[in-house]
Amino acid sequence: MPSPQQARAQASAITSGKTAPEAEASPTSQLRVLFDGPHLSPGQRRIAQYLIENITEAAFLSITDLAERVGVSQPSVTRFAAAVGFTGYPALREKLQAIALGALAGGPGAEENSSNELQAAVDAEIDNLENLRRDFGDPDQVIAIGRELSRSTPLTILGLRISAALAEYFAYAARRIHPDVRLVTRGGSVAYDALLQSREAGGTWVLAFSMPRHAQETLTAVRVARSAGLRIALVTDLALGPIADAADAVFATGTGSRLVFDSYAAPGVMAAALLQAMTDADPERTQARLEEYEHISDQHQFFLRD
Template identity: 30%
Template sequence: MENADLLVRINQNFSSFSKGQRLLANYIMENYDKAAFVTASRMGHTVGVSESTVVRFAYALGYDGYPELQRALQELIRNRLTAVQRIQLTSELDEDEILTNVLKSDIANLRATIDTADNATFNRVVDELFQAKKVYIVGMKSASPLAQFLGYYLGFVLDNVVTVNASFGDAYESMIRVGPEDLCVGISFPRYSSRTVEALSFAKSMGAKVVAITDGMFSPIAELADYVLLAHSDMASFADSLTAPLSLINAMIVAASMRRRDDVYDRLDQLENLWRRQKVYMAARGTGGGTERDR
């Protein structure tokens, strides 16, 4: 079921709902932003119906249970909420359980990413990394650290990596020579950066192949891509959850390094000697070592 059809489906089926289900339907229609973040028990208490009525309501809408309905609601709103609205919604969380709830949310994102993983597409993307004349990595706003991470570690494997995470004007300058022999890897999650979309659109117009690392096939960068790698990033607060996207990116780095392990070993050995002489890293207390500097 498409998440965009959820509110329409509620309207279409309203006349067939029981009295309790109609109360739930009205509540969700008027407060779907809040309903997406409460338990079935709490929603039932708020509306004045039993928890079992809430569960049956989810079944009546065609979902396998309340958790699936809740995910549909979260997907529906995730592109509409501002940062202020996000933190207002999550302010209702029990402060004593914030750590546990956020960790559980990240675990759920990882599991969902595993369930939807496309190994064939993943392997083709790794192939493209080695076939490209130059690899551009584009990630802005909250995706900027992901782009930096991917670019930094791919730089140990490939000599042709360019990381683009500045303003669009600077992005144009970095990508001015992009062409048909190049690969552009775009990273974007809700709320999607329009600058990232524009940068990928430019790369596409210049004939480059495009890889999208994003949360769904309806993402604006997925529509531009030759290959799409999906990672779930359901939000637990105003800060985006990047756990699953980072894990996916880490897998790309590992896969690429395994293709050229001898070259990577030689390069890292040279760097280790340099880092040691320059005292770049600091050992744990009591084990000796130098002073850590910026990588």
């Protein structure tokens, strides 16, 4: 008999399969596929969003007109074309015109998807969560790293720039169950000091978060930590790349990239799973600390009563 985790993974693999041939993609879907692969900057995503929403008109605009409509510079449009795999804006416009003419001619894909951009963003995050669910069919790495993070005293949590929010969430929760959690959300020499002090105090592991766009200072901080003798567990969106190469354990989860700014449903669940693994690694300490915290929070009325 398969374990519950294996059964869930098998069910996910079955239900995610395609059982019927799909109709040819709509113009909106074709553009989403075209623009989804690269990691685009917020300005480039504004261009992508404008093209998706106005394809039949935008496909015939000059680079000057498109830049003016979106509110970006002409070089930004050129860089966008290169980022999505074209030699320049003329090549991109040729592709856009082919898609737009297909829609205007009423050919295959002229019928637009019923979902709007916000619903499409949610659909993409559901796909990310389904992939994470399949990964959790084998939870051994999560359990093992949770145990190591639990043992590391102090435990350092690193998240710079946009990754700081995930690091703060993890550190806030981890402090309920771990006696010494140190949060690093500033780069440069401040990060170096914190990492070196953590190692001198007996710490063995750093949990780092690196979301797109990946910061050079995150890679530098991870390398400093490694050189100091700390081991690195990394939550990121890419299993390959310089930051992943510098880590001892990598948890790669998809991020939502449908909107101008990324969303992080799957990385958030990944963080919660590591927290769960930490609680399971030392249940007696977990219970004692949570009970003590509940007593203090009641005594000082930290929270409103529901």
